[in-house]
Amino acid sequence: xxxxxxxxxxxxxxxxxxxxxxxxxxxxxxxxxxxxxxxxxxxxxxxxxxxxxxxxxxxxxxxxxxxxxxxxxxxxxxxxxxxxxxxxxxxxxxxxxxxxxxxxxxxxxxxxxxxxxxxxxxxxxxxxxxxxxxxxxxxxxxxxxxxxxxxxxxxxxxxxxxxxxxxxxxxxxxxxxxxxxxxxxxxxxxxxxxxxxxxxxxxxxxxxxxxxxxxxxxxxxxxxxxxxxxxxxxxxxxxxxxxxxxxxxxxxxxxxxxxxxxxxxxxxxxxxxxxxxxxxxxxxxxxxxxxxxxxxxxxxxxxxxxxxxxxxxxxxxxxxxxxxxxxxxxxxxxxxxxxxxxxxxxxxxxxxxxxxxxxxxxxxxxxxxxxxxxxxxxxxxxxxx
Amino acid sequence: xxxxxxxxxxxxxxxxxxxxxxxxxxxxxxxxxxxxxxxxxxxxxxxxxxxxxxxxxxxxxxxxxxxxxxxxxxxxxxxxxxxxxxxxxxxxxxxxxxxxxxxxxxxxxxxxxxxxxxxxxxxxxxxxxx
Amino acid sequence: xxxxxxxxxxxxxxxxxxxxxxxxxxxxxxxxxxxxxxxxxxxxxxxxxxxxxxxxxxxxxxxxxxxxxxxxxxxxxxxxxxxxxxxxxxxxxxxxxxxxxxxxxxxxxxxxxxxxxxxxxxxxxxxxxxxxxxxxxxxxxxxxxxxxxxxxxxxxxxxxxxxxxxxxxxxxxxxxxxxxxxxxxxxxxxxxxxxxxxxxxxxxxxxxxxxxxxxxxxxxxxxxxxxxxxxxxxxxxxxxxxxxxxxxxxxxxxxxxxxxxxxxxxxxxxxxxxxxxxxxxxxxxxxxxxxxxxxxxxxxxxxxxxxxxxxxxxxxxxxxxxxxxxxxxxxxxxxxxxxxxxxxxxx
Numbered sequence: 001x002x003x004x005x006x007x008x009x010x011x012x013x014x015x016x017x018x019x020x021x022x023x024x025x026x027x028x029x030x031x032x033x034x035x036x037x038x039x040x041x042x043x044x045x046x047x048x049x050x051x052x053x054x055x056x057x058x059x060x061x062x063x064x065x066x067x068x069x070x071x072x073x074x075x076x077x078x079x080x081x082x083x084x085x086x087x088x089x090x091x092x093x094x095x096x097x098x099x100x101x102x103x104x105x106x107x108x109x110x111x112x113x114x115x116x117x118x119x120x121x122x123x124x125x126x127x128x129x130x131x132x133x134x135x136x137x138x139x140x141x142x143x144x145x146x147x148x149x150x151x152x153x154x155x156x157x158x159x160x161x162x163x164x165x166x167x168x169x170x171x172x173x174x175x176x177x178x179x180x181x182x183x184x185x186x187x188x189x190x191x192x193x194x195x196x197x198x199x200x201x202x203x204x205x206x207x208x209x210x211x212x213x214x215x216x217x218x219x220x221x222x223x224x225x226x227x228x229x230x231x232x233x234x235x236x237x238x239x240x241x242x243x244x245x246x247x248x249x250x251x252x253x254x255x256x257x258x259x260x261x262x263x264x265x266x267x268x269x270x271x272x273x274x275x276x277x278x279x280x281x282x283x284x285x286x287x288x289x290x291x292x293x294x295x296x297x298x299x300x301x302x303x304x305x306x307x308x309x310x311x312x313x314x315x316x317x318x319x320x321x322x323x324x325x326x327x328x329x330x331x332x333x334x335x336x337x338x339x340x341x342x343x344x345x346x347x348x349x350x351x352x353x354x355x356x357x358x359x360x361x362x363x364x365x366x367x368x369x370x371x372x373x374x375x376x377x378x379x380x381x382x383x384x385x
Numbered sequence: 386x387x388x389x390x391x392x393x394x395x396x397x398x399x400x401x402x403x404x405x406x407x408x409x410x411x412x413x414x415x416x417x418x419x420x421x422x423x424x425x426x427x428x429x430x431x432x433x434x435x436x437x438x439x440x441x442x443x444x445x446x447x448x449x450x451x452x453x454x455x456x457x458x459x460x461x462x463x464x465x466x467x468x469x470x471x472x473x474x475x476x477x478x479x480x481x482x483x484x485x486x487x488x489x490x491x492x493x494x495x496x497x498x499x500x501x502x503x504x505x506x507x508x509x510x511x512x513x514x515x
Numbered sequence: 516x517x518x519x520x521x522x523x524x525x526x527x528x529x530x531x532x533x534x535x536x537x538x539x540x541x542x543x544x545x546x547x548x549x550x551x552x553x554x555x556x557x558x559x560x561x562x563x564x565x566x567x568x569x570x571x572x573x574x575x576x577x578x579x580x581x582x583x584x585x586x587x588x589x590x591x592x593x594x595x596x597x598x599x600x601x602x603x604x605x606x607x608x609x610x611x612x613x614x615x616x617x618x619x620x621x622x623x624x625x626x627x628x629x630x631x632x633x634x635x636x637x638x639x640x641x642x643x644x645x646x647x648x649x650x651x652x653x654x655x656x657x658x659x660x661x662x663x664x665x666x667x668x669x670x671x672x673x674x675x676x677x678x679x680x681x682x683x684x685x686x687x688x689x690x691x692x693x694x695x696x697x698x699x700x701x702x703x704x705x706x707x708x709x710x711x712x713x714x715x716x717x718x719x720x721x722x723x724x725x726x727x728x729x730x731x732x733x734x735x736x737x738x739x740x741x742x743x744x745x746x747x748x749x750x751x752x753x754x755x756x757x758x759x760x761x762x763x764x765x766x767x768x769x770x771x772x773x774x775x776x777x778x779x780x781x782x783x784x785x786x787x788x789x790x791x792x793x794x795x796x797x798x799x800x801x802x803x804x805x806x807x808x809x810x811x812x813x814x815x816x817x818x819x820x821x822x823x824x825x826x827x828x829x830x831x832x833x834x835x836x837x838x839x840x841x842x843x844x845x846x847x848x849x850x851x852x853x854x855x856x857x858x859x860x861x862x
Contacts, residue, residue: 138452146443199444248470399611477528493570494562
């Protein structure tokens with residue numbers, strides 16, 4: 001298997017993009033990535049998208065997006081894995097380059113969530129859970145994560161304030177990110193006073209509804225060395241795992257076993273452990289998710305994820321900065337695009353281009369992207385080449 | 386909710402019919418054709434017990450459209466005797482009194498309906514058990 | 516004759532007091548409580564209906580009967596608040612209980628005597644030998660129009676009986692019926708709330724039909740009120756069943772065990788059947804019970820039961836009726852109106 005580099009990265013604007021249709025949002029991100037890569041052709045593309053069908057009535061993105069990107073005729077594939085769609089698209093692109101089947105692969109993710117109302121979005125997002133045995137009974141996504149939170153709080157003593165610290169930290173980071181959908185700071189008090197969505201989670205514990213896309217161009221490291229004018233970033237670890245669809249079928253509801261398994265594979269492949277990671281982008285769809293995920297990734301001891309957030313260990317300047325981009329919480333969460341937006345942040349950090357958000361001496365970063373309540377997860381490790 | 390999609394799950398929704406793997410004894414609900422634990426493909430029919438314990442729960446305050454009128458309502462993961470867990474609403478209990486570890490029992494209730502003219506969907510919920 | 520093999524009731528959890536309703540409409544709570552001899556009534560939650568309560572009552576009956584529900588060959592649900600106008604409640608109840616697929620299923624309606632109708636037919640089928648076990652249910656979630664007198668009493672509940680050829684917990688000694696075309700209380704198709712003839716619902720409807728059916732039945736069997744340990748009549752409020760019992764020559768002591776309406780309200784098709792379950796919860800072997808229902812329109816079904824020695828064994832197999840009645844959570848009028856669909860969230 002060849003070593004693979006991230007040659008170019010790009011993002012569209014992220015927010016409520018009333019004027020832009022899905023095809024344009026994707027093309028904005030993809031064109032930016034292709035320009036950043038400085039290539040004039042691509043061999044194939046993988047695009048993550050959770051459910052363009054439910055949000056805008058459009059399927060067959062492989063055809064539509066290759067068409068509108070102006071590369072019609074190349075092999076293209078739309079990848080679905082709920083909110084891990086982009087992470088899985090990234091992995092498939094990585095495997096295609098690493099295996100030698102293609103040289104230049106575009107990987108992207110896009111979601112246009114605002115054409116349907118709140119009800120429509122809730123309905124579409126709920127398709128990531130078990131329709132007949134979870135959603136049928138009236139549980140929502142915030143509800144599922146709220147149940148995770150209640151168990152974590154009951155079992156490990158995690159507090160409501162510790163959850164709020166995750167939101168405060170991510171908004172602080174996001175306030176320094178020009179790309180963020182909500183680049184303003186919040187306070188612990190503000191989080192605790194915000195409207196309840198599913199006890200104990202409040203609106204400021206939840207990532208927003210966002211339109212947006214992200215893209216990256218992958219190529220073999222050898223080719224990148226010839227083509228790139230920017231500091232080189234390579235993929236050293238890639239892991240992918242699944243877990244039960246229904247939260248109630250997990251052996252341990254707060255463990256996020258798929259994240260653990262995917263991380264183990266990625267760490268093994270890269271020949272590193274959690275202590276060797278300088279910073280990470282993780283899937284904070286809800287504040288509790290970040291707490292559980294950093295435990296599963298080995299950045300905090302089991303049950304101590306809340307303490308880690310409260311102590312500042314996971315803030316910029318701390319021993320393991322998490323979500324310097326602002327995370328899903330502040331940056332936004334177009335569900336099918338998030339996994340590659342994480343790669344964009346990792347790459348910028350490793351290139352030293354993150355400005356006020358720069359992690360000093362960043363050499364190695366990790367991106368964790370998961371779908372639903374963790375039913376599918378990818379973990380990627382990127383390093384300065 | 387299309388009638389066929391609802392009707393297909395009636396044995397599970399009404400009678401909690403499950404399957405037990407003949408090789409390793411793991412109970413699957415709903416029934417499966419391949420045991421998730423040992424990969425076995427031979428099963429015997431069984432039914433889930435009606436008593437259990439609340440493992441975790443939440444109170445839903447922002448609901449999908451079919452449940453909007455019920456807000457706020459509690460949903461929990463309930464572990465029935467024997468180890469199988471289900472997701473179900475917890476009703477007939479003041480929301481502030483629901484606790485992890487609380488004993489509950491299954492009751493037959495209306496779950497949702499398709500507007501005023503569509504089918505009524507029934508199923509299981511949990512109520513406090515003495 | 517057939518016997519009751521198993522019985523069960525279901526009382527929903529929530530209650531509303533007469534004072535709560537009176538407060539909203541500006542009426543005198545005390546005079547309603549005195550006049551109706553009723554303090555509070557049961558309120559079904561939005562996720563409860565005739566079908567859900569019937570299933571729970573039937574499951575209790577199956578537990579007491581101790582039979583495999585697949586042996587039940589008839590399911591009849593009597594109600595004036597069936598969830599579907601076309602699709603019998605019995606189809607869902609039968610699937611939920613787990614009866615045989617070769618089950619005869621039909622819904623009954625006859626105002627408040629729809630439940631006793633189901634009982635009457637089951638007894639006939641068992642006696643005739645065409646079925647081994649039949650399940651008869653009376654259940655309702657009826658409504659009174661806001662501000663109407665009926666709003667103080669219209670309640671929800673269910674009672675279920677499994678009949679079989681064995682004596683079971685109580686033998687059926689006789690059945691009787693009396694019916695006339697008396698338009699005392701009715702609801703037209705597509706109307707949401709019923710209407711009634713005010714005081715006309717008393718003497719010529721309720722009292723005439725119950726007393727005629729009951730006294731004809733006692734005459735038929737050459738029995739007198741003193742021969743019974745218990746009597747139970749349709750209970751639209753607390754006052755009427757006491758009055759008709761007294762008129763027929765029963766003493767208060769015979770009427771109290773089955774007298775649920777003061778704290779339950781009027782459960783319509785569940786009314787006298789639920790009263791019967793409360794009696795079966797306490798009656799001793801050999802004791803005789805007289806039951807007479809009343810359904811507006813109008814008619815009364817009468818039954819005489821004799822308790823068997825086996826009742827002691829099965830009585831504790833399921834939740835007793837008064838135990839359920841005592842488990843309650845009060846709601847105020849706003850929550851009551853929301854639960855009953857009198858106010859709806861804008862969509």
